[in-house]
Amino acid sequence: MRRWWSGLLLLPALAGAVPLPSPVSLMLAQKGMVAPATFDPASATTAASPAAEALAEGSQARLERAELKVLRSRQWAAGVILAWGLLQWDYGSRPIHFRSEGWFGQSTPEGGADKLGHLYTGYLLARGMASLYRDWGLAADRAAREAALTSVLVTTVMEVGDGFSPYGISGEDLLMNLAGAWAGEALARSPAWRERLDLRVEYRFNADTSDFTTDYEHARHLVALKLGGFDALRDTPLRWLEVQGGYYTRGYSDPRAPDRRTAYAGVGLNLPLLLRRARQERTATFLQFYQPPGTTLRLEDRL
DSSP: OOOGGGGGGGHHHHTTOOOOOOHHHHHHHHTTSSOOOOOOHHHHHHHHHHHHHHHHHHHHHHHHHHHHHHHHHHHHHHHHHHHHHHHHSOTTSSOOOBOOOOSSOTTSTTTTHHHHHHHHHHHHHHHHHHHHHHHHTOOHHHHHHHHHHHHHHHHHHHHHHHHTSSSOBOHHHHHHHHHHHHHHHHHHHOHHHHTTEEEEEEEOOOTTOSOGGGOGGGEEEEEEEEGGGSGGGTTSGGGGEEEEEEEEEESTTOTTSOOEEEEEEEEEEOHHHHHHHTTOHHHHHHTTTEEOTTOEEEEEEEO
16 A cells, blocks of 8 residues: 655655755754764665555556456446347347437327436446446546446447337437436445435336336336435434435336326335445445335326
């Protein structure tokens, strides 16, 4: 570990090699016992150089290994998306084409639930990769930036793959992918706001669903404002609560059912905080991204 004060040894050399007597030598010199000793920057630099160089070389090697892992993670993630797209999303079944899907209108293909799915996917990739890249040795800000780039690259591969399927490349999807990556980067850079804000998906698992990633019939997307993350409420009973706002659609995958779009506001328990206090760190982290069904009191509005 590099000591912050080791750099002070170089200041005399940078300032023109001004002699610096030590306090002990100066005191003895005043008593006439010894002559003031002078600082020799050349000898100090020479003595410190091998250790400093070894430390710098080790840090550089670790950084290079981390950068290689980042590159491989992007290749691996893009490969998984392409493989899943060939198996589940009909990649390769059509010539490349573009399609405007609209946003959250009643007549759009999924009522806008798919747009929030793209937002959440971009966000989840950026947050997850930022944590992984920090563990690999990147500084926090660079890890967040590289993770956001990974998110954009992977979701763009996904969208280009859609261009070779019945879905087509959607400009709306591309924008939501970018918005999700930006939100993930912003929270990855800000520990304070990570304590206050989560983007989550609530999903009720269905055994009859072959592809849960596009099963909007059983999903809700939401944002949770955690009151315990604010200084004024941190030591009050309100810290255990969070205010939520969300959106979901039903009926779009069933031709026999009416298409319904619903927005809601609600109150829930701050489950990540509860689990963290119980020393269940992994579960607490998981619940920053997933909302268990039935854990929110909601007031809904049919749109």
